[in-house]
Amino acid sequence: MRFVGLVKQVFDPAEIKPQNQGPGLNLDGVPKILNPFDEFVIEECLQWKEKLGGEVTIISMGDESANEILRTALAMGVDKVNLVKDSFGGDGDTIERSKVLAKAIEKNGGADLIIAGKLALGGDTAHIGPMVASQLGIPVLTYVSKVIELSENKIVVERLLEGGKEVVSSTLPCVITVVKDINKPRYPSLIAIRKASKVAIPTITREDLGLNPPASSTVKLIKVTPPPPRPAGEILIGSTEEVVSKLLDKLFEQKVF
Numbered sequence: 001m002r003f004v005g006l007v008k009q010v011f012d013p014a015e016i017k018p019q020n021q022g023p024g025l026n027l028d029g030v031p032k033i034l035n036p037f038d039e040f041v042i043e044e045c046l047q048w049k050e051k052l053g054g055e056v057t058i059i060s061m062g063d064e065s066a067n068e069i070l071r072t073a074l075a076m077g078v079d080k081v082n083l084v085k086d087s088f089g090g091d092g093d094t095i096e097r098s099k100v101l102a103k104a105i106e107k108n109g110g111a112d113l114i115i116a117g118k119l120a121l122g123g124d125t126a127h128i129g130p131m132v133a134s135q136l137g138i139p140v141l142t143y144v145s146k147v148i149e150l151s152e153n154k155i156v157v158e159r160l161l162e163g164g165k166e167v168v169s170s171t172l173p174c175v176i177t178v179v180k181d182i183n184k185p186r187y188p189s190l191i192a193i194r195k196a197s198k199v200a201i202p203t204i205t206r207e208d209l210g211l212n213p214p215a216s217s218t219v220k221l222i223k224v225t226p227p228p229p230r231p232a233g234e235i236l237i238g239s240t241e242e243v244v245s246k247l248l249d250k251l252f253e254q255k256v257f
Helices: 038-052 064-076 094-107 128-136 190-197 240-253
Strands: 002-007 009-011 032-034 055-061 080-085 113-117 140-150 154-161 164-171 174-178 203-205
Touching (some): 002 038, 002 064, 002 128, 009 064, 032 064, 038 064, 038 140, 038 174, 055 094, 064 190, 080 094, 094 128, 128 140, 128 174, 140 164
Parallel strands (some): 002 113, 055 080, 080 203, 113 174
Antiparallel strands (some): 009 032, 140 154, 154 164
């Protein structure tokens, strides 16, 4: 089977300080890391290759600094990696990014199963998986916490939802987006890391994919602001019965019930 994982390099959220925020984020000097959800993408691809055989290709879109996360994927044991060098529209234009990624998947020979993280930190849109599926005209299953069954033409998964879990199935080819519950990523060996550090990363450009830059981006970033401070809590004083009564009154006032 052919497995394709979509991964992304993101700015380390732990290093984005309040002074970095304003009309736009000042990200000078902020280090980049593999999107936290995407290490689970790589691991899931590898586990199913080990069970069923086949080939794992990991694709990332960005500049040459993304070679670092692709080398991490190689060190973990994937067969191929590709860097798609295209930055039109920035991270916000998920429509354009999904078009380019879908073409890159096709250029690599397509896939039986495409795996992406549920979202990427920064934009937090959760658009790319479903949009790539739409571009390719194939089904998508989101928020997957477990792949129960996978064969040549069928996949059965467990989805993690706010109200519980559900089991659904789809034909292949298919896109799934995964959550952190799905597996425990392996650690690459030191020898594998050293070997991967010497590999030349293949790149794909928009021109290689036969795509012309669109006239304009469909998305424009207006402003970035930190979330408002959390309001101070309130302590209810009295007997247990009095406190419960006051609490229920407040919950009803705020229409929690």
